[in-house]
Amino acid sequence: MPPEVGERVPEFEALRCDGETFRPRTLSGSLGEDGGVLVFFGFVFSAIAENWWKRYERYGWADLDVPVYGIGRDGPYSMNSFIREIDSPFELFADVDGEVADAFGLLTEREGMAGVHTSRRAVYVLDGDGVVRDRWIGEDYISPVPTRELEESIRGLTAE
Numbered sequence: 001m002p003p004e005v006g007e008r009v010p011e012f013e014a015l016r017c018d019g020e021t022f023r024p025r026t027l028s029g030s031l032g033e034d035g036g037v038l039v040f041f042g043f044v045f046s047a048i049a050e051n052w053w054k055r056y057e058r059y060g061w062a063d064l065d066v067p068v069y070g071i072g073r074d075g076p077y078s079m080n081s082f083i084r085e086i087d088s089p090f091e092l093f094a095d096v097d098g099e100v101a102d103a104f105g106l107l108t109e110r111e112g113m114a115g116v117h118t119s120r121r122a123v124y125v126l127d128g129d130g131v132v133r134d135r136w137i138g139e140d141y142i143s144p145v146p147t148r149e150l151e152e153s154i155r156g157l158t159a160e
Contacts, residue, residue, distance in 0.1 A: 002105040002122070005132050009038075009124060010103040014093040015076045016069070019083035022076035022094065027130060030069060035127040035157045037061070037068040037150075040106055040119040042141055044074045044082035044092075052145065053088050059147050062089040065158040071095050073118050095119070106137070121145070125153045133157065 003009045009027070016025040030036065039056070041049050053070065061068050070092040072079065079092045093100065101107040101119035109117050121138035123145055134153030136146055 002135070002137055003124070003132050005135060007132055008130050009126060009132060010100075011130070012100045012103060014071070014095050014100055015079075017076050017079035017083060017092045017094055019080050019088070019091075022080060025093075030067065031126060031128055031130060032066045033128050034066050035125070035133070036066045037064070037154055038122075038124040038126065039068065039070045040101060040104070040122040040124075041070055041072050042118045042121070044072055044078050045085070048141055049082070050086055053086060053090065055147070057089060059151070061147075061151075061154075064151075064154055066154060067091075069093055071100055071119065073098055073101070123150055125150060125157065127157060 011027055013024050013026045015022040043049060068090055070090060073095055075096050076094040079094050095101055098107050098117055106119045106122055107117050108120050121141060123136045124132055125134040127133050134150060136150060
């Protein structure tokens with residue numbers, strides 16, 4: 001079951017990619033003092049991923065006072081290549097084996113893809129202790145993320 005508002009999310013360690021390098025990092029070591037945002041998504045280089053990561057940048061999510069990280073099933077070399085290709089300011093966690101998505105209750109089989117599992121699209125707004133302050137979980141892979149509504153919760157992290 002995906003973590004609900006008010007619950008602490010599972011701790012994890014995965015390879016965090018910055019466009020050039022990747023190193024194992026924990027969630028707790030990656031959140032800022034005021035928290036952070038986790039964006040679960042499907043595949044790098046898909047039109048949907050490219051479109052949404054560019055939107056997050058256009059919406060100013062790179063300039064928020066807390067870090068924003070993506071979490072996807074692709075390997076670290078693909079993640080770094082994707083970050084460079086779209087010239088993204090965001091860092092991505094490579095959840096290669098799907099353990100992070102599974103721990104969050106988001107791992108699902110992709111319809112029509114012969115046993116391929118990826119994360120459902122989701123956004124988690126976390127405080128500095130990893131407690132969910134807001135979340136959105138998509139019902140499909142193309143519905144818009146309610147970015148403006150989530151931004152209110154994100155900005156509220158630093159107002160406390």
